[in-house]
Amino acid sequence: MQRLATAPAHVEYVVDGAPSVRAIQFLVDVLSNPTNAALLGIGALSVLAAMAGYLRYRPVQSDVQALRDALTDYEAFLPWMLRLAVGLPLVGAGFAGYFFSPSVAAPTRIFQVAIGFLLLFGLATRAVAAVGLAGYLVGLAVHPSLVLASEYVGGFLALLLVGSGRPSADHLLHRVADAPNTTFGRIDPVHGAVSWFNEAIEPYRQYTPVVLRLGLGINFSILGFWEKLANPGPALAVVEKYDLTTVVPVDPGLWVVGAGLTELAIGVLLLAGLFTRATAAVGFVVLTTTLFGLPDDPVLAHVTLFGMTSALFVLGAGPYSIDAYIHDRGAPDETPAHDV
Structure with a gap:
């Protein structure tokens, strides 16, 4: 054999x-x-x-x-829990010099440290989660052993569904932009598009447990x-x-x-x-x-x-x-x- x-x-x-x-x-x-x-x-x-x-x-x-x-x-604390769960190990991986998994050396530390800190701050959370997921999938294509870190797929997808929650920079900026007569609300170029996207994705939030189950189960x-x-x-x-x-x-x-x-x-x-x-x-x-x-x-x-x-x-x-x-x-x- x-x-x-x-x-x-x-x-x-x-x-x-x-x-x-x-x-x-x-x-x-x-x-x-x-x-x-x-x-x-x-x-x-x-x-x-x-x-x-x-x-x-x-x-x-x-x-x-x-x-x-x-x-x-x-459940109100779920976005915060997920941001910590994904952001902290990414910051640690970046400083330790590995790419998602200790079995793969990091080509650059900046990518993971930046993704991790942005998630911890809750700034542009959904967009950052999408970038992080894309980075993981590219790494997986090059290093198939990254399948052992497949839980990140479920984590990133869950963050795409639930968003940043509170406390987060996104929540604070959203409140300021929505307030009447604020200068930030008049000059913010992305607030309208972000609000539209958040409303569009909200019906799919119910599938958060599904993506978590699939990520963990695999x-x-x-x-x-x-x-x-x-x-x-x-x-x-x-x-x-x-x-x-x-x-x-x-x-x-x-x-x-x-x-x-x-x-x-x-x-x-x-x-x-x-x-x-x-x-x-x-x-x-x-x-x-x-x-x-x-x-x-x-x-x-x-x-x-x-x-x-x-x-x-x-x-x-x-x-x-x-x-x-x-x-x-x-x-x-x-x-x-x-x-x-």
């Missing part, structure tokens, strides 16, 4: 030169161990049983509804499948480097397969929009555990994932999701565009 090449990946931020490992043979070896197979089977059945039990019996519904009501108040799926299940060599090296088997005393191969299946499951559930808030919360915990477990992992490279999972926890699944389908079927405790 041909040996699979190892692609630049998140795990290679913390380990270099790991040997390639035959993925199919690796999975066969791990799953042929009865203990490994039993632990994976028990874990999978437990998750499925918990999901089915929730859908069937709907426990703690008053608590769930109270949480949803509370999170509705946080990213988690890639991290789980490609980084770990299809290329287990670097992941095994991470387990060995940090002696993770002393934290959870299982076979190193089970560590890799378990982590890969967990991230892949998170990605698939987000793409499907099933148990979206709960899945986003699990994804946040997985990211947090990774950062605490891998002390030399670059934190800034994951800030966008943290911010987007937080935003999705606030918003829920949105349209085109199984959660929305459950609501449409008349589940009494569901609310539109939200999830269990």
Whole structure:
């Protein structure tokens, strides 16, 4: 069997030169161990049983509804959350000298620093997000490994939909331009066009959870499948480097397969929009555990994932999701565009 090449990946931020490992043979070896197979089977059945039990019996519904009501108040802060989630890592990437992902050297630092600071200030937010998205797509065409930073696509698209919000420079300038008899309102050459564009895009704001789900779902799926299940060599090296088997005393191969299946499951559930808030919360915990477990992992490279999972926890699944389908079927405790 041909040996699979190892692609630049998140795990290679913390380990270099790991040997390639035959993925199919690796999975066969791990799953042929009865203990490994039993632990994976028990874990999978437990998750499925918990999901089915929730859908069937709907426990703690008053608590769930109270949480949803509370999170509705946080939706006003969504643009600010997304601007921080995308702007901060871009500024950090520019000064650190990498282009969106630590695996790709930056051709110039000015581009990312400028995009990042403009997003943090909330100045020309939608236009800046469009430029940032175009820059990422051009970089992806040149460096396919940037697919591992695909969460930026969802982040930029979400900012295009929600705009700058408040507090932001856009909001302040808009208020001044709209005020009667202001000099700025008379000389501002773009206020009218910006106001028209904002009104035109407003009906599409409801799709913000969809683009966030797609961006995060694709990213988690890639991290789980490609980084770990299809290329287990670097992941095994991470387990060995940090002696993770002393934290959870299982076979190193089970560590890799378990982590890969967990991230892949998170990605698939987000793409499907099933148990979206709960899945986003699990994804946040997985990211947090990774950062605490891998002390030399670059934190800034994951800030966008943290911010987007937080935003999705606030918003829920949105349209085109199984959660929305459950609501449409008349589940009494569901609310539109939200999830269990």
